[in-house]
Amino acid sequence: MNEGIYWPSFFFLLFGGLSCAFALAVLLSTNIVRMAFYLVMCLASSAGLFFLAGADFVGAMQLMIYVGGTLVLLIFGVMLTSQERFVEMK
Secondary structure (H helix, E strand, O other): OOOOOOHHHHHHHHHHHHHHHHHHHHHHOOEHHHHHHHHHHHHHHHHHHHHHOOOHHHHHHHHHHHHHHHHHHHHHHHHHHOOOOOOEOO
């Protein structure tokens, strides 16, 4: 009997756990730049779930549109509108 790791389940738990952990980090972080980084990681791990499910096109669009586009706009908006070095949310 082969007692090896079933890799699809392992990667599903890995990507799902990372996605939940980074989503929680977005909620608990007070630094807006770190929030943006955690959101990028959360969206990238959810794209990993799409790739794992066999939806390659949806995963690629997740990476290009959300991770690539939306977060770049968020970072530039924060950098151009903040008066301090980084914006702290309290």
